[in-house]
Amino acid sequence: MIDSKIEIAIGDALVAFSEYNSFDATQLTEVFGEVFESDEDFLTKVDELDEVFDDNPEIEVLREVFFDLLLINFFSADVKKLEDDYLETAEWEDIEEQTLDRGTELLNLLLYLNECEDEDIEPELEDYLKEFLLVDEDEFQDEYRIYEPVIANQILIDSPPAEINKVALSLPEDSEVKELFYPMMCFFQNIESTEESRKNIADHAVSPDFDMAVYDILQAFN
Structure with a gap:
């Protein structure tokens, strides 16, 4: 099964990537669709997803982002076919252990964003940090550490993409939000994207193919 929002996000991401890269990733839309729609178990689908990326190294930068999408799809669609308490079983715990090093903070x-839709509220960076990630709570200091560059630069929400670009480039290489920083901040700055704002974001992107693919995934979920 594939969630309709995920299907749109995949298509939009591949179109955006192709727009700013010489490789036409849209030719893989059907292949990815088959992986996501597969009735196989989650780990088998992960293997199938990795196989697509192994066969197409031109889109390697999207591998972990698409893992995030696969996991979201599992939560949104696949899990409906399983027992109600499946996510509390030893089997799922084992899957989590095996995929501990996979994915990104995009997840x-x-x-x-799914929660915002369910509760009919508009996404806001401060709400994401404080109410969803709970970065101010003592027991969530891992989240605080990961998102410290975002927390420290919330003022960029009112700055042009060129300024967001400068900060993104200055983040340490080992930052867990370095790659996502630019598209994430630009998204929260432009919740309602327009053609003009999207072009401005693309013009100042750190890695246009990756950044715009992620940005369009976020817009698909908004």
């Missing part, structure tokens, strides 16, 4: 942001 949390997509979960947040």
Whole structure:
């Protein structure tokens, strides 16, 4: 099964990537669709997803982002076919252990956007940090550490993409939000994207193919 929002996000991401890269990733839309729609178990689908990326190294930068989408799709669609308490079983715990080093912080942001839709509220950076990630709470200091560059630069929400670009480039290489910083901040700055704002974001992107693919995934969830 594939969630309709995920299907749109995949298509939009591949179109955006192709727009700013010489490789036509849209030719893989059907292949990815088959992986996501597969009735196989989650780990098998992860293997199938990795196989697509192994066969197409031109889109390697999207591998972990698409893992996030696969996991979101599992939560949104696949899990409906399983027992109600499946996510509390030893089997799922084992899957989590095996995929501990997979994915990105995009997963949390997509979960947040789904929650915003469910509760009919507009996404806001401060709300994401304080109410969803709970970065101010003592027991969530891992989240605080990961998102410290975002917390420290919230003022960029009122700055042009060129300024967001400068900060993104200055983040340490080992920052867990370095790659996502630019598209994430630009998204929260432009919740209602227009053709003009999207072009401005693309013009100042750190890595246009990756940044715009992620940005369009976020817009698909908004």
